[in-house]
Amino acid sequence: MTRHQKRLAVPNSWPVERKTQTFTVKAGAGPHGEAGVPLVVLLRDVLGYVDSTKEARYALNNDSVLVNGDAVSDEQRPIGMFDILAFPVRGEFFRVFPDEGGRLALTPVDEESASSRLGKVTNKTVVPGGDAQLTLHDGTNVRVDAGTEYDTKDSIVIDNESKDVVAHFEYEEGALVTATTGQHAGRIGEIETIDVTLGSGSNTVVVDDDEDGYETVEEYVVVIDENFTGDEDAAAESADADEAGEDDE
Numbered sequence: 001m002t003r004h005q006k007r008l009a010v011p012n013s014w015p016v017e018r019k020t021q022t023f024t025v026k027a028g029a030g031p032h033g034e035a036g037v038p039l040v041v042l043l044r045d046v047l048g049y050v051d052s053t054k055e056a057r058y059a060l061n062n063d064s065v066l067v068n069g070d071a072v073s074d075e076q077r078p079i080g081m082f083d084i085l086a087f088p089v090r091g092e093f094f095r096v097f098p099d100e101g102g103r104l105a106l107t108p109v110d111e112e113s114a115s116s117r118l119g120k121v122t123n124k125t126v127v128p129g130g131d132a133q134l135t136l137h138d139g140t141n142v143r144v145d146a147g148t149e150y151d152t153k154d155s156i157v158i159d160n161e162s163k164d165v166v167a168h169f170e171y172e173e174g175a176l177v178t179a180t181t182g183q184h185a186g187r188i189g190e191i192e193t194i195d196v197t198l199g200s201g202s203n204t205v206v207v208d209d210d211e212d213g214y215e216t217v218e219e220y221v222v223v224i225d226e227n228f229t230g231d232e233d234a235a236a237e238s239a240d241a242d243e244a245g246e247d248d249e
Contacts (some may be wrong), residue, residue: 001248004145007118020208027061030070031080031083031139032083033139035078035080036080037080037104038052038077038078038079039056039072039073039076039077039079040076040135043065049087053075057075060072060073060075060085061073066085066086067083067086067236068083068084069086069161070107070160078095079140080097080104081098081137082095082097082118082119082137083117083138083183084096084117086114086124093108093113097111098180098181098185099184100187100224102181102182102186113227115159116167117157117160118224118225119136119142119155119156119158120150120154120155120222121134121135121136121156123135123152124150126146127143130146131146132143132145132150136156142163145163148165150168151170152166152227153218153223154170155169155171155224156168157169157214160168169223169225170223171191171218171223172191173191173192174190175191175223176188176189177189177190177191177205177207177221178222179216179224180220180221181218184207186207187211187214187222188209189209189210190207190208191205191221192205192208193206200230202217202218203217203218204217205218206242207221
């Protein structure tokens with residue numbers, strides 16, 4: 001099986017230039033399906049940390065790159081939405097976040113924010129023993145107690161070290177969401193209404209944002225928290241300013 005594919009044929013979510021060269025690296029088997037971007041593409045073409053696949057392999061073999069808290073040795077490992085890339089030696093951390101136009105972008109985050117990752121619940125089943133198993137958007141399975149009130153289309157936050165669920169965001173009107181695909185990809189806002197479509201058609205949502213708002217199918221949106229909008233620094237500065245104001249009083 002070939003290890004390359006033509007750049008013109010890569011998914012729209014891949015952050016690569018399509019006409020600079022004929023071929024690029026093919027993603028290996030793993031999470032995110034066909035939308036996953038090979039790790040070497042991010043290291044070489046996006047971040048510029050390596051110049052070749054050989055250099056990428058050397059870096060990975062030295063456990064200098066972590067994905068969701070785990071050292072990765074496969075340069076073709078697919079990377080996708082909401083994954084956390086950590087470079088401990090550099091002290092740099094990134095979250096994969098959908099940008100405008102649907103391309104995946106690397107958003108710098110601090111070390112604390114990089115200690116957990118967001119996942120959209122796409123399926124929920126009961127497993128032997130009575131517990132519930134949640135399947136996330138990247139194919140990850142998470143086992144939780146049967147009594148927990150997680151539902152499909154909700155989002156959860158998983159600690160990268162313990163793999164435990166540390167936060168839960170419900171899919172409901174008023175929830176903060178981002179569109180991950182379609183013409184509104186990358187836009188963040190609050191769900192104004194959820195319109196249920198009778199029959200086999202997709203439900204639609206109306207999202208209120210800083211622009212004119214937009215309507216899209218609910219499969220295209222993911223519930224997020226303010227910490228996942230890329231505004232961590234601004235939030236931290238605001239919190240510091242509030243604390244300083246209280247001290248002055």
